[in-house]
Structure formats: C-alpha cells, structure tokens
Amino acid sequence: xxxxxxxxxxxxxxxxxxxxxxxxxxxxxxxxxxxxxxxxxxxxxxxxxxxxxxxxxxxxxxxxxxxxxxxxxxxxxxxxxxxxxxxxxxxxxxxxxxxxxxxxxxxxxxxxxxxxxxxxxxxxxxxxxxxxxxxxxxxxxxxxxxxxxxxxxxxxxxxxxxxxxxxxxxxxxxxxxxxx
Amino acid sequence: xxxxxxxxxxxxxxxxxxxxxxxxxxxxxxxxxxxxxxxxxxxxxxxxxxxxxxxxxxxxxxxxxxxxxxxxxxxxxxxxxxxxxxxxxxxxxxxxx
Numbered sequence: 001x002x003x004x005x006x007x008x009x010x011x012x013x014x015x016x017x018x019x020x021x022x023x024x025x026x027x028x029x030x031x032x033x034x035x036x037x038x039x040x041x042x043x044x045x046x047x048x049x050x051x052x053x054x055x056x057x058x059x060x061x062x063x064x065x066x067x068x069x070x071x072x073x074x075x076x077x078x079x080x081x082x083x084x085x086x087x088x089x090x091x092x093x094x095x096x097x098x099x100x101x102x103x104x105x106x107x108x109x110x111x112x113x114x115x116x117x118x119x120x121x122x123x124x125x126x127x128x129x130x131x132x133x134x135x136x137x138x139x140x141x142x143x144x145x146x147x148x149x150x151x152x153x154x155x156x157x158x159x160x161x162x163x164x165x166x167x168x169x170x171x172x173x174x175x176x177x178x179x180x
Numbered sequence: 181x182x183x184x185x186x187x188x189x190x191x192x193x194x195x196x197x198x199x200x201x202x203x204x205x206x207x208x209x210x211x212x213x214x215x216x217x218x219x220x221x222x223x224x225x226x227x228x229x230x231x232x233x234x235x236x237x238x239x240x241x242x243x244x245x246x247x248x249x250x251x252x253x254x255x256x257x258x259x260x261x262x263x264x265x266x267x268x269x270x271x272x273x274x275x276x277x
Contacts, residue, residue, distance in 0.1 A: 109234050109237050110233070112237070114246075179236050179239070179240075
C-alpha cells in the first residue's frame with residue numbers, strides 16, 4: 001500500500017512530486033537538465049516577464065481593441081494566453097531545477113539546502129533591484145509620460161511582478177548550478 | 181594621475197569583483213571518498229542511498245566542490261570504515277597513501 005502523499009501548503013509542492021523530480025526515473029524532462037538548456041529557459045522566462053510587464057505600458061492597449069463586447073473578449077483571451085504562457089515557463093523552470101527551490105528541508109539533502117538558500121539570497125537581491133525599478137517607474141513614469149490615462153491599469157505589471165517573485169529563486173538556481 | 185570616467189568605472193568594477201571573490205573563497209577540504217568508495221565496490225548511487233543524500237552530492241563531495249557537515253562526514257567515515265581524519269584533510273593527500 002502506497003504511503004500518503006504529503007502536501008506542503010506553504011511551499012506549494014507534494015512529497016511524491018519532489019521525490020519524482022529528484023530521482024532520474026522519469027526521462028520526460030531530461031532535456032531540461034543541461035545547464036545550457038536551463039539558461040535558455042531562464043532567458044526566455046525573463047523576456048516573457050518583461051513583455052508581460054510591458055503590457056501595462058503599451059499605450060492604450062485596452063482602447064486599441066475598442067469598447068465592443070467582441071473586443072473585450074479578444075483582450076481577455078490575449079491576457080489569459082499571456083498568463084498561461086508565463087505559467088508554462090514557470091512550471092518548466094521549477095521542473096528544470098527539480099523543485100529544489102520550492103522543496104522543504106526534509107525532502108532535500110544538506111548540499112541541496114545550501115544551494116536552495118544561496119539561490120534565495122541572490123533572488124532576494126534581484127527582487128530588491130526590481131522593486132527599486134518599480135518605485136522609480138512610479139515616481140518618474142508620469143514625468144516621462146509613460147502612463148496613459150486609458151488602457152493602463154497596471155494589471156500586467158502586477159502579474160509580471162508576482163511571477164518574478166515566485167520564479168526568481170528557480171531562475172537563479174537554473175542559471176548558476178552546473179549539475180542539478 | 182588623471183583618470184577618465186571609463187577608467188574609474190573599470191576600477192570600481194574590478195574592486196567589486198575582488199571583494200566578491202574574496203568573500204566567496206573557502207578553504208578547500210581534500211578527501212579520499214572516491215578511493216574508499218571504490219575500495220568497497222560501491223557506486224555513487226549506492227553510497228548516496230546509504231548515507232541519505234542525493235547521488236549528485238557524492239559527486240560534488242568527491243570533486244571537492246562541496247564540504248560536508250560534521251554529521252555527514254561521520255556517516256561517510258563510519259560507512260567507509262575509516263576515521264574522519266583519514267577521509268578528509270585540509271592538505272592534499274599524498275598519492276598512494
């Protein structure tokens with residue numbers, strides 16, 4: 001009889017899920033293991049996040065579609081597609097680092113805990129610089145006429161920031177670690 | 181001596197890099213884990229399973245890219261039937277000893 005699969009609510013991972021990724025039993029994601037492929041994924045994710053954030057600063061993005069019901073549906077489909085693409089990248093990124101960035105201590109060995117903690121340290125610095133950038137945008141954006149009265153509610157920027165916050169430790173780990 | 185703006189930027193970056201490198205240099209710990217493991221006829225995976233770590237961690241240990249905790253050192257020494265001082269050293273091991 002199989003042991004109950006423990007769900008770690010705080011980390012958002014399951015015991016079986018992490019153990020499956022830590023072992024090499026499943027060859028499906030083996031192509032994500034080489035550092036070069038992981039770095040390509042990190043670059044694509046970073047580009048995806050920047051493009052998502054720029055969605056908020058594309059002048060009058062919403063008004064481009066007009067105000068009809070069909071236009072609103074097109075806008076919503078576009079927005080949801082962008083979110084799903086970034087979500088897909090985020091999932092692949094987590095898989096590429098075997099969920100080490102999100103796993104609790106009890107599922108990792110001591111070296112993996114050190115690797116995870118170091119990644120969080122760098123991610124913390126990176127997030128600090130991102131927040132600084134956002135603050136500068138808030139202060140100087142209106143002066144530089146980056147904000148439009150219509151079509152910009154900051155929702156894309158908020159989504160990008162949330163994804164950046166969640167994926168930065170995995171991105172740092174995927175970039176830095178030679179073997180994972 | 182007059183330095184241009186670009187010289188100052190290069191100097192600043194070099195200084196930052198030197199500080200970064202000096203902060204991240206660890207004293208190397210040499211080991212004979214691979215030698216002892218092979219003497220016991222164990223694969224990395226088998227040794228990893230016995231001491232409760234991932235098999236890649238054994239590779240990192242053998243290459244000297246990761247220094248283990250005292251607890252892991254003791255587990256490794258016990259399993260490989262050696263003293264910790266025989267398995268780890270702050271100076272390189274002599275060949276064949």
